[in-house]
Amino acid sequence: MRIGGATLLLGAVASTAAAPAHAHLVETGFGAFYDGIAHLALTPADLLLVIALALLAGQRGTRTARWTLLALPLAWLAGGLLGARAAAETDLPLWTTLTFALAGVLVALDARLHLGAVAAFAVAAGLAHGYVNGATMMAGGANLLGLGGAVSAVFCLLAILSAQVTTLQAGWTRIAVRVGGSWIAAAGLLMLGWLARPAA
Amino acid sequence: MTMCSNGARAALPRLLLAVVLGGLCAAALAHEETGQAAGLVSGLSHPVSGLDHVVAMIAVGLWGAVLGPPAIWVLPVAFPLVMALGGLMGLLGLPLPGVEIGIALSAIVLGALVLAEVRPPLWLAALLVAAFAVFHGHAHGRELPEGTSALLYSLGFVIATGLLHGVGILLGAAHRWEVGHRLVRAAGGGVALAGIFFLWRSVT
Secondary structure, three states, X not given: OHHHHHHHHHHHHHHHHOOOOOOOOOOOOOOXXXXXXXXXXXXXXXXXXXXXHHHHHHHOOHHHHHHHHHXXXXXXXXXXXXXXXXXXXXXXXXHHHHHHHHHHHHHHHOOOOOHHHHHHHHHHHHHHHHHHHHHHHHHOOOOHHHXXXXXXXXXXXXXXXXXXXXXXXXXXXXXXXXXXXXXHXXXXXXXXXXXXXXXX | OHHHHHHHHHHHXXXXXXXXXXXXXXXXXXOOOOOHHHHHHHHHHHHHHOHHHHHHHXXXXXXXXXXXXXXXXXXXXXXXXXXXXXXXXXXXXXXXXXXXXXXXXXXXXXXXXXXXXXXXXXXXXXXXHHHHHXXXXXXXXXXXXXXXXXXXXXXXXXXXXXXXXXXXXXXXXXXHOHHHHHHHHHHHHHHHHHHHHHHHHHXX
């Protein structure tokens, strides 16, 4: 366990010593951690998933939101670490689109999901999106600190948004959440169409 | 106050210099997505660029307001999803005959329903609106400008459509007052007339 931690730390330090790549990822100029935060903000599929999951977890109450807040960032980190070891850059656009579209549908339906189901969904989605993050960010010249920035951004956005949704009382505000889910799901459905579109 | 003005005046050249220097920097290229801003703006502007789509979307909101709860909320939740299904059909190359006629008919029928204040059961209202949503999605959801982000275009398109529903709902809120009641019905009549014009244009 101690060796694993030391190796991880060494890996993190070694990766920060690497020369920055200027071609791929958005560079904020504030360092790798902030580049990771910007990566989430500029990757719509990731952003939509986190928003949709925050709405879904918030709809189901405080307890579900707390478990989701634990499950999603950890799964995202685990997926990211796995993706960082991937031999080639992997996008998995179908899976990342399916995850946020499904989350949007569940929000729009105000689906009465059990805590375990929401957490399991968060783990699966977090692993997929994290894996893509890890693979693409590393290929783009980022390091583990960048991945840490992305995971931190996921945690913060999820915490703020799901906490807000849990406080909403019945009425138009909860309907607005469902409308938001419906918009996310609709964008996901259209995106699936773009992915499956026959070549012109 | 004077000190503030002086300070602001002194900072202005530096600010201008910073803006100019900032403009000289090469644009950072996001790895996963390209054409993001253009995609979002195109998506947001596309639904409002076609009057047939605009009037029909506002009519959905107006009719929802006339019907009252729960239809006022069900229609805006259901419509984007079904519209996206229509867009999906279009993107997959599944043919839908008479798309332009269907869009024109949606304005005529929805406008007439608002004008006549027809209140069918919720399932029937949702079914009717969903049927028209397929035509709107099929026609408009697949017109992606070259070089833009497909996801952000889709998101912008859906948001703009949803906001048009919101405009209809807000206008329809006037329905509770006597004068507003007449104005909402008149707006429904206007939508129906516009629909007749679009129908005439689509068949000639």
